[in-house]
Amino acid sequence: MTVTRTEAELLASVPDGLFIGGRWVRASADRTLDVFDPATGLLLKRVADATPDDGVSALDAAVAASAEWAATAPRVRGELLRSAFDLLQQRRDEVALLITLEMGKPLPEAAGEVAYGGEFLRWFAEEAVRVSGRYGTNPDGTGQMVVSRKPVGPCYLITPWNFPLAMATRKIAPALAAGCTVVVKPAELTPLTTLFLAGLLEEVGLPSGVLNIITTTDAAGVSERIIADPRLRKLSFTGSTRVGRILMKQAADTVLRTSMELGGNAPFVVFDDADLDKAVDGAMLAKFRNAGQACTAANRFLVHSSVAAEFARCLAVRVSELRPGRGTEPGVGIGPLITDGAVDAVDELVQDAVSHGAAIVTGGRRVAGPGSFYEPTVLTGVPAGSRILQHEIFGPVATIVEFDTETEAVRLANDTEYGLVAYVHTEGLARGQRMIAALETGMMGLNVGAVSDAAAPFGGVKQSGLGREGGLEGIHEYLSTKYTLVQTG
CATH class of the missing domain: 3.40.309.10 (Aldehyde Dehydrogenase; Chain A, domain 2)
Structure with missing residues (x-):
């Protein structure tokens, strides 16, 4: 079975580089990884294969953009996400086909994933302006308690292969809505949809460095370097419980805030x-x-x-x-x-x-x-x-x-x-x-x-993970809480 002209044109439109600091770049070692169609075994496309140094470069870009993005008005952040949602709807047939090509699910299911994944962009576009704190008199009446929430900072998001669009938007959307910059590592088996999504976000005007995408066959080496960097403030991972345990151990050294969506039974x-x-x-x-x-x-x-x-x-x-x-x-x-x-x-x-x-x-x-x-x-x-x-x-x-x-x-x-x-x-x-x-x-x-x-919190208990994605709870995974006492008496 050969790839049809329509499929070939779509695949050609998918970026094949790393997206770092608002630019599409080659891997530093000029390596590539092959992406295959699981229904045919045929090669679909070759994309850049990042090294650990490339991962650090992506984190450099996220750190450089962090302060300005955190200071960007919530309404502006929300409108960018809403624009991405609208553009995704315009391109939904292309995205569904791309999901089917690299992951294998039937087109109707892929179209369902596009609808579901798009909702995270729309939902968190709305939540960006609803981040709130609280204010009140302390119990003994001597001061005012001010509780505020701020972006946690640069985040590293690791997504799985089985829902290549929805797992990306479920992490990217709340992080960006909260004011965090991100480095995303999609699964080696299905990186094309995430690269295409990055192109859509670039097209709607997302500032350089806010979103960075690294595709790699060296997931362990790239992740270890990024997680060990003290500038990283948040890790979100969806995948097996076995790998989740390894990442949590690595995150312990810098007391890194983590979200883990792991296995199920x-x-x-x-x-x-x-x-x-x-x-x-x-x-x-x-x-x-x-x-x-x-x-x-x-x-x-x-x-x-x-x-x-x-x-x-x-x-x-x-x-x-x-x-x-x-x-x-x-x-x-x-x-x-x-x-x-x-x-x-x-x-x-x-x-x-x-x-x-x-x-x-x-x-x-x-x-x-x-x-x-x-x-x-x-x-x-x-x-x-x-x-x-x-x-x-x-x-x-x-x-x-x-x-x-x-x-x-x-x-x-x-x-x-x-x-x-x-x-x-x-x-x-x-x-x-x-x-x-x-x-x-x-x-x-x-x-x-x-x-x-x-609109609902997604996550588990026991060894199925930590934290929640989606719902009112989803954005709070990317916010830190600060308490200030203002003396009045």
Whole structure:
């Protein structure tokens, strides 16, 4: 399969350099990294491959621009973000196609990501002018307490490959709205969308040095140098818990403020009083959107024993209708996994579960290439202790485990080191309220299969991370609090 003329023109329009200090520059070692289409294995584009020295240069630019950007009127910052939102809407078809090319998801899903990612630009454009403090008399009446909030300073933002637009805007927008300058390191596998976004922000007039983009194959070396620099004041990372732990240890040396959006192992609980049609609809969203490659993807389907067989049957019918293929093709219901290695990892988990007694209802096999595809899969009878129940699958595999009581459902749902999101289906109001209280999770969907919204706080508990992105809380991750006592008596 070859890249069509339309695709070729779009790819040619994507900048291929590092964006440092308002200029597109080559990597200092004149290295490049290759970006591939996971649906075909074909090369899409070569872009600059930054060295640790390039990372420091990007931080230099962010530091140089920091004071002036912090002093820029909130209304001006907000209007720049709003202009970026408007331009993104004008270019939404191009951005959706670019996401599909480098990440693989079907075009309708990519268009959904553009809509979702754009909302962070619009939401934080509005929040820029709403940063507030407080003022009041101290308890003994001798003075006035003034509490104000200021930008934390230069930030380093590390984004993952699975939502290349939304993960960038979810970090960039609140940082810029708060008055912080940033260095962004997109994932090596999907850097093109972030580079395109940088071009849009440049086009709307974002001042030089406020946004800096470095693409690299040396993520560890580049990040270590930037994080160790005492001029950096904030680190925000989305990715695996394993890498998050490493970055937190590095950040400890300079007591660097951190936000961590890490792994998940989401339970999807279906009670005996659930609307099964609604539950299956929710399962398709929670599990098979993005081919299961999301930290919010449902990992463990905990289904009451009285409805488990019917739920599995209905889900398997829907899953078997998903046609794998290149996301640009009409009728494709599910795209590739990001690499062949990802396919290997998913298949190993499935085969391990089957070897321990799980049954394949549908799917369960690799799809012959080209491309990195795995059949959408439903497993039943997955035994407790299986690796597939303990690890984030990051693939299109639904694992069904039966339970008999509400107490058992809560125990199984909470039996994980993660706590990012949970999904519950029940028609009982009281039961729904009990589950809100009982589940150890930062987010929950009650009778829905998707919870993400720019206006809502996104984040988890336990080893799923620290801090929140989006919502009223999102901008506060990039603000420091200052208290002043003014003596009056």
